[in-house]
Amino acid sequence: MGRLKEFDETKAIDGAVDCFWARGYAATSVRDLAERMGIGGASLYNAYGGKRALFVTALARYADRSMRERIARLEGDGRPKEAIRAFLAEIIERSLADRDRKGCMLVNSALDVAPHDAEIGKVVAGYLDEIRAFFRRNIEAGRSAGQMPRTLDADAVSAHLLGVLTGIRVLARAKPDRALLESVARPALDLLEMPVKPRARRRRS
Amino acid sequence: MGRLKEFDETKAIDGAVDCFWARGYAATSVRDLAERMGIGGASLYNAYGGKRALFVTALARYADRSMRERIARLEGDGRPKEAIRAFLAEIIERSLADRDRKGCMLVNSALDVAPHDAEIGKVVAGYLDEIRAFFRRNIEAGRSAGQMPRTLDADAVSAHLLGVLTGIRVLARAKPDRALLESVARPALDLLEMPVKPRARRRRS
DNA sequence: GGTATTTTGTAGCATTCGATCTAAAATCAT
DNA sequence: ATGATTTTAGATCGAATGCTACAAAATACC
Secondary structure, eight states, X not given: OOOOOOSOHXXXXXXXXXXXXXXXXXXXXXXXXXXXXXXXXXXXXXXXXXXXXXHHHHHHHHIIIIIIHHHHHHHTTSOHHHHHHHHHHHHHHHHHHOTTOOOOHHHHHHHHTGGGOHHHHHHHHHHHHHHHHHHHHHHHHHHHTTXXXXXXXXXXXXXXXXXXXXXXXXXXXHOOOHHHHHHHHHHHHHTTXXXXXXXXXXXXX | OOOOOOSOHHHHHHHHHHHHHHHOSTTOOHHHHHHHHTSOHHHHHHHHOSHHHHHHHHHHHHIIIIIIHHHHHHHTTSOHHHXXXXXXXXXXXXXXXXXXXXXXXXXXXXXXXXXXXXXXXXXXXXXXXXXXXXXXXXXXXXXXXXXXXXXXXXXXHHHHHHHHHHHHHHHHHHOOOHHHHHHHHHHHHHTTSOOOOOOOOOOOO
């Protein structure tokens, strides 16, 4: 039933992710893509439809391999507070180690694709919601387990954490400085800590 | 001493700001720029040197008219806590009212220009530092005035506020939702509030 | 082997990109 | 008026853009 595909589909999509991730949608050319994917231009259009459709596919692959993998891995331990803490810590470490400052493909897309493409915008918003849902689940789990303050509003704090996360990923591309990024994250993580009982203190004489 | 310029330099640069602000650096063409600026292509190169140099000029104009104007206006009252609160509130309002989701030109540039252009990257980082310095000054002023907790670390909290601000501006482009954005900002603003004296409470019987 | 179907490489499409060239128009100093 | 100098409009440069046409190559079914 026709000639067989000769290229490695996994490697091809991973190559597309690398291109779009590093340079963004507009700045990536179809020829750049084809070369990195190890295929010819005709095969690209035959197999993936075109640049825009390929971007959607690559974004889904990124979400699967990067975001969902991290969520599944960190949430597996059943330690909700540690999961959230480790999530932010891992983002900071990766941002500092990322020599070419690619940042997060979802955040990058939220800024320079979503506003100009309603359809892709909804996809991106959906991925961001998944991250927020991760925060929300673990806040609720932490509250139930008595590891986080009962007063914590999971809905509101998950939004705050998503915003802080996003801010970190943006600032890391302009100022990849550990002290800065950790200072951004710290107060958000402190929200999750149980309030310390104020020690009885002697009155001043 | 030569023919006089016929175009309005202020309107020209403002037009350039509009273009770069709405579409970003790469997606804006020199022809788009010339048309919006009300000049011909030759005049653009003669007066501003080229696309990249014009971008730097436009970015400086944006920083002056948007960021520094806001800082000066809000800081004038001598009410540091209110200045910070109003800053974030104003950003949220503008983001929600911004129908074409242009966001903040500085944040946009931090994400899709700074990583690929070291020189412009430093410029952008400098502008971000100005915003952080605004936060820092007002935290210190608020502490001195006894309106904010003495335990507040101005350096760290100013970084946190910058991150939260950046996150808001990015999320607003993908999900312009008031509840979301206000939830992102709230905990950061709560850091500035004086701790409430816990009321004496009757023991349960 | 023959045929239908799919993939692949090559070439090329029209368009747009940033940038430049040329020459006419406009100004000031002399 | 003349000359020097600058700005302007318009055409155009080579390169790159997303995409497609076309035919050769490779497979499965008969």
